[in-house]
Amino acid sequence: MTPQTVFRRLQETGQAGLGFALILLCALWLTLAGSAAYANSHVRAPDNAVNSFDDPDADGPPNTQGSESRSAFWSALKQGDIATTSSSTADGKAMQTLGEQWRLFRTQYILKYSGWVLVGVVGLLMLYYLVRGPMKIKAGRSGKTIHRFSTVHRVAHWFIASVFLFLGLSGFIIMLGRPVLTPIIGREANAILTSAALQGHNLFGPLFIFGLIWMFVKFVRGNFFQMVDFKWIFKLGGLLGGHVSSKKFNFGEKAWFWLLMIVGSVMSITGLIMLFPWLFEDLRFLQASVILHGLGAVTLLAVAFGHIYIGSVGMEGSLDSMLKGEVDENWAREHHDLWYEEVTGKPASEPATKGETP
Amino acid sequence: MSFLEFVEGPLFYFSGTVFVLAGLWRIIGLIRLGRRKDISEPKGSAAAGFIRGNFRHFFPRRVFTKWMWMHILGGYAFHIGLLVVLLFAAPHVAFLSDRILAGFSWPALPRWGFIIAAEFAFAGLIVLWVRRFSNPVMRLISDWDDHIGSWLTFIVMLTGMFALQESHDILRAIHMLMVDIWLLYFPFSRLMHAFTFFLSRGHTGATYGRKGMIP
Amino acid sequence: MSQSKAEIAVEKFLEFTDGEVASFFESCVHCGLCAGACPFYVSTQDPKYTPTYKLLPMVKAYKREKAPLSKIRKMFGLAPDPVTEEELLEWEPLVYDSCTMCGRCTTVCPMGIDIAGTIRKMREGYAAAGLVPEGLQRSAEFVEKTSSPMGVTLKALEAQIRHQEKETGIPIEIDKKGADYMAILSSMEIMGYPEIIGAYAKLFKKAGLTWTISSEAYEATNVGVQIGSGPLAKSIVKRVVDAAEALEVKYVISPECGHAYGAIRWAGPNLIGRQFKFDVIHIIELLDKLRREGRIPAGKKDGRKMTLHDPCQLVRRGGLLKEPRRLMDDSCSDFIEMESSGIANICCGGGGGVSANPRAEELKLAAFGQKAKQLTGIDDLEVVIVPCANCRTVFEDGLDEYELNYEVLGLGELVAATLEE
Numbered sequence: 001m002t003p004q005t006v007f008r009r010l011q012e013t014g015q016a017g018l019g020f021a022l023i024l025l026c027a028l029w030l031t032l033a034g035s036a037a038y039a040n041s042h043v044r045a046p047d048n049a050v051n052s053f054d055d056p057d058a059d060g061p062p063n064t065q066g067s068e069s070r071s072a073f074w075s076a077l078k079q080g081d082i083a084t085t086s087s088s089t090a091d092g093k094a095m096q097t098l099g100e101q102w103r104l105f106r107t108q109y110i111l112k113y114s115g116w117v118l119v120g121v122v123g124l125l126m127l128y129y130l131v132r133g134p135m136k137i138k139a140g141r142s143g144k145t146i147h148r149f150s151t152v153h154r155v156a157h158w159f160i161a162s163v164f165l166f167l168g169l170s171g172f173i174i175m176l177g178r179p180v181l182t183p184i185i186g187r188e189a190n191a192i193l194t195s196a197a198l199q200g201h202n203l204f205g206p207l208f209i210f211g212l213i214w215m216f217v218k219f220v221r222g223n224f225f226q227m228v229d230f231k232w233i234f235k236l237g238g239l240l241g242g243h244v245s246s247k248k249f250n251f252g253e254k255a256w257f258w259l260l261m262i263v264g265s266v267m268s269i270t271g272l273i274m275l276f277p278w279l280f281e282d283l284r285f286l287q288a289s290v291i292l293h294g295l296g297a298v299t300l301l302a303v304a305f306g307h308i309y310i311g312s313v314g315m316e317g318s319l320d321s322m323l324k325g326e327v328d329e330n331w332a333r334e335h336h337d338l339w340y341e342e343v344t345g346k347p348a349s350e351p352a353t354k355g356e357t358p
Numbered sequence: 359m360s361f362l363e364f365v366e367g368p369l370f371y372f373s374g375t376v377f378v379l380a381g382l383w384r385i386i387g388l389i390r391l392g393r394r395k396d397i398s399e400p401k402g403s404a405a406a407g408f409i410r411g412n413f414r415h416f417f418p419r420r421v422f423t424k425w426m427w428m429h430i431l432g433g434y435a436f437h438i439g440l441l442v443v444l445l446f447a448a449p450h451v452a453f454l455s456d457r458i459l460a461g462f463s464w465p466a467l468p469r470w471g472f473i474i475a476a477e478f479a480f481a482g483l484i485v486l487w488v489r490r491f492s493n494p495v496m497r498l499i500s501d502w503d504d505h506i507g508s509w510l511t512f513i514v515m516l517t518g519m520f521a522l523q524e525s526h527d528i529l530r531a532i533h534m535l536m537v538d539i540w541l542l543y544f545p546f547s548r549l550m551h552a553f554t555f556f557l558s559r560g561h562t563g564a565t566y567g568r569k570g571m572i573p
Numbered sequence: 574m575s576q577s578k579a580e581i582a583v584e585k586f587l588e589f590t591d592g593e594v595a596s597f598f599e600s601c602v603h604c605g606l607c608a609g610a611c612p613f614y615v616s617t618q619d620p621k622y623t624p625t626y627k628l629l630p631m632v633k634a635y636k637r638e639k640a641p642l643s644k645i646r647k648m649f650g651l652a653p654d655p656v657t658e659e660e661l662l663e664w665e666p667l668v669y670d671s672c673t674m675c676g677r678c679t680t681v682c683p684m685g686i687d688i689a690g691t692i693r694k695m696r697e698g699y700a701a702a703g704l705v706p707e708g709l710q711r712s713a714e715f716v717e718k719t720s721s722p723m724g725v726t727l728k729a730l731e732a733q734i735r736h737q738e739k740e741t742g743i744p745i746e747i748d749k750k751g752a753d754y755m756a757i758l759s760s761m762e763i764m765g766y767p768e769i770i771g772a773y774a775k776l777f778k779k780a781g782l783t784w785t786i787s788s789e790a791y792e793a794t795n796v797g798v799q800i801g802s803g804p805l806a807k808s809i810v811k812r813v814v815d816a817a818e819a820l821e822v823k824y825v826i827s828p829e830c831g832h833a834y835g836a837i838r839w840a841g842p843n844l845i846g847r848q849f850k851f852d853v854i855h856i857i858e859l860l861d862k863l864r865r866e867g868r869i870p871a872g873k874k875d876g877r878k879m880t881l882h883d884p885c886q887l888v889r890r891g892g893l894l895k896e897p898r899r900l901m902d903d904s905c906s907d908f909i910e911m912e913s914s915g916i917a918n919i920c921c922g923g924g925g926g927v928s929a930n931p932r933a934e935e936l937k938l939a940a941f942g943q944k945a946k947q948l949t950g951i952d953d954l955e956v957v958i959v960p961c962a963n964c965r966t967v968f969e970d971g972l973d974e975y976e977l978n979y980e981v982l983g984l985g986e987l988v989a990a991t992l993e994e
Contacts, residue, residue: 151428151489155489192526195520196526196529199520199522200516200520203519210481
């Protein structure tokens with residue numbers, strides 16, 4: 001047995017371990033999800049919790065809703081026509097409606113569409129894959145590699161990646177658990193799942209902030225706008241064919257980097273506001289945070305799906321850069337020609353072939 | 359008996375017993391394998407070397423920190439964080455005191471303290487694990503035991519975190535189930551390094567301590 | 574029924590897995606830090622040169638056959654497969670060509686695992702099974718014929734001694750019974766750096782001590798230790814012990830050679846199973862002692878910019894850290910340490926039988942690149958003091974390969990040259 005075959009075998013067993021771990025994780029989620037019936041009888045509710053979802057008084061105590069409609073009166077109150085106030089938050093209206101608008105925006109837009117946006121992005125990527133297939137290395141693998149990312153780069157990347165994925169999943173449960181999961185797994189199971197996801201989400205949040213800073217420090221070099229990026233934008237990154245030049249990072253990668261940095265910062269700040277709502281007396285900060293956090297999450301997740309696609313099945317050879325730190329010379333030549341020329345000193349127009357000395 | 363009572367009671371005591379007995383068996387087995395006698399004339403003390411070797415390897419040499427820092431920080435964050443969470447989180451103190459130590463108790467950390475420790479533990483474990491699959495050296499030398507050990511520990515920590523609200527028994531039960539599985543796996547796996555490290559460091563310390571050097 | 578090679582090797586692996594080695598195998602967490610300390614990995618960036626990976630066949634044998642609870646693991650199908658001969662053959666270059674047993678990996682290991690010492694034990698299995706690189710096998714055959722791995726005969730030695738007597742004008746007596754000290758030399762010194770013999774004569778005359786060289790046992794290099802053959806190592810040590818005890822000397826002086834020192838000083842008594850009737854003292858230890866006793870006072874210092882290479886087997890694994898530095902301070906006025914000198918120093922790349930193994934030539938020179946980096950890190954360096962004859966030859970090859978121009982000197986020669994007139 002050669003060391004290489006042992007290497008392969010170890011890798012296989014390593015992947016088996018990985019698989020096992022993933023199965024465990026799935027089992028865990030399924031246990032959570034499938035435990036609805038069981039959980040019904042074993043909930044230890046907080047003191048102030050509503051103990052039953054079948055409470056006949058859920059819609060409020062009887063005889064509190066009045067007997068006549070006075071819509072004109074309420075409308076006047078909302079618009080500040082019949083009463084004024086000295087409160088700075090209420091814009092001189094006795095009845096502030098921002099909360100209601102916030103609630104409506106959240107349920108009518110974010111909760112309604114964000115799931116579909118993500119499903120749509122995944123659908124588009126699948127369609128693209130089916131129509132155009134994976135992007136192959138045209139000249140084939142040369143077997144020779146050049147260094148792209150150091151171990152620290154790779155660890156920083158996978159650190160934020162794993163935290164991001166966990167936050168995405170738990171955030172999805174928190175935000176869409178009620179409309180999406182409740183009909184499937186029931187209210188109790190969703191309540192349990194949401195409690196778990198919320199605790200996990202809160203604890204992983206600070207790790208994301210740490211990862212974001214680490215990522216910025218390690219990757220900001222090479223991610224500034226360069227003249228060659230104009231061409232990339234005009235050719236839409238070669239999405240529809242044609243060759244696009246780029247240095248170490250192309251415009252797509254740069255855009256993703258800055259998007260992650262900016263939206264990630266927004267997510268961090270709004271997340272902290274939601275974690276520590278008492279830091280701001282003005283309720284509007286909290287309301288805005290909830291909205292921005294949801295919008296940001298959908299944006300980041302949608303783009304991340306594209307990033308994951310192109311980093312894995314979508315493009316041959318790109319995953320190497322993050323697993324080994326080394327990329328095939330022909331990959332570099334085809335996707336980052338200017339960087340390839342800079343690093344190797346060879347023209348990118350000639351394919352590197354096997355056996356050629358560097 | 360409810361599921362929670364089962365995983366906190368009989369199953370926990372079973373796993374705990376396996377953990378202790380198999381762990382002791384393994385350590386005693388290692389010690390019983392003995393050590394080749396060295397009759398060369400010593401320059402230093404082997405016994406002192408055993409102790410010094412153990413301390414020496416807590417602290418990396420400065421020339422190496424340039425490329426080892428990430429691993430060092432990750433390793434210490436994880437191990438210290440986990441130890442603090444394990445021993446000083448209020449629910450853990452209550453559980454250990456109630457189930458094992460017959461009422462003996464010690465002060466727990468305030469909630470924020472143990473949350474911070476947990477942050478460090480998670481950050482460290484994630485760094486250690488992603489390093490394991492994104493580095494060619496680590497990919498070559500890692501085997502299933504390394505991955506399962508990391509993941510089991512991670513899942514134990516994760517389910518513990520899920521149960522933080524302490525409002526659903528099932529979450530606590532799942533955490534305890536994972537703990538029981540972890541305890542069963544521990545003594546048969548590389549997780550035993552938590553106890554065998556003092557032997558390997560000590561042996562090297564003793565061998566070279568005799569020669570007047572702690573490498 | 575005859576055993577297969579794999580069975581022979583595994584039997585030896587298990588025999589040499591005592592509680593110490595077992596604790597290493599049990600506590601390795603596969604953190605991979607050792608790779609960064611290994612000159613072979615650092616210069617090639619090939620993951621298979623990760624030190625802990627080199628031990629894999631022995632680890633497998635242990636985990637399958639000897640580890641506590643291995644039976645339970647076997648029951649669950651969790652024990653490793655048996656070690657095969659093909660596997661051993663694939664690992665042979667890792668065990669012999671890419672490990673100088675320098676032990677630098679131990680200095681970074683969080684578990685303090687002595688990988689180098691374990692490789693030495695692993696080689697016992699390989700040697701017993703006859704899976705040894707040709708170059709080392711040839712050295713072993715030379716040793717059996719002439720006692721020297723390079724085939725240095727007594728006649729050749731005598732010629733070198735006479736030449737040195739003429740150079741220094743000091744007589745050197747062979748086989749002088751009742752002398753206090755008996756010097757043994759490495760073949761490399763006799764062949765390549767005979768000036769050291771003259772240096773000994775000069776220094777010992779100044780110190781006023783009586784010394785001799787044995788015609789029966791003048792060779793210090795122990796190929797048995799390099800190949801990993803206990804019986805061969807024992808016979809080589811035994812030859813020296815017999816000669817020294819026959820001449821009734823009080824001390825045997827181990828020369829400036831790394832493995833030779835470990836072989837006789839630390840492994841020797843364990844190999845022959847009893848303590849010696851004399852003490853083993855390393856030449857650097859002896860010179861340092863004489864210097865501090867005022868018997869070889871230092872004269873005018875050498876003014877050139879010098880640095881000191883720490884041979885792994887003398888420093889990290891031998892315990893001689895301060896002695897060479899005190900001698901350096903006395904002998905030169907511009908002594909500068911290289912980066913990571915001392916315990917964590919980088920190996921020359923040719924110890925542990927690697928330089929005697931022609932197949933490993935390319936690897937050895939690649940590994941020397943790390944050494945070259947340390948040297949070029951010192952501005953205007955002129956001289957490197959290398960107190961190990963084997964390292965010295967590796968330095969000469971390596972400096973040539975990397976087109977570096979430093980003078981390479983032994984420490985004994987430097988001390989002799991700067992002795993008070």
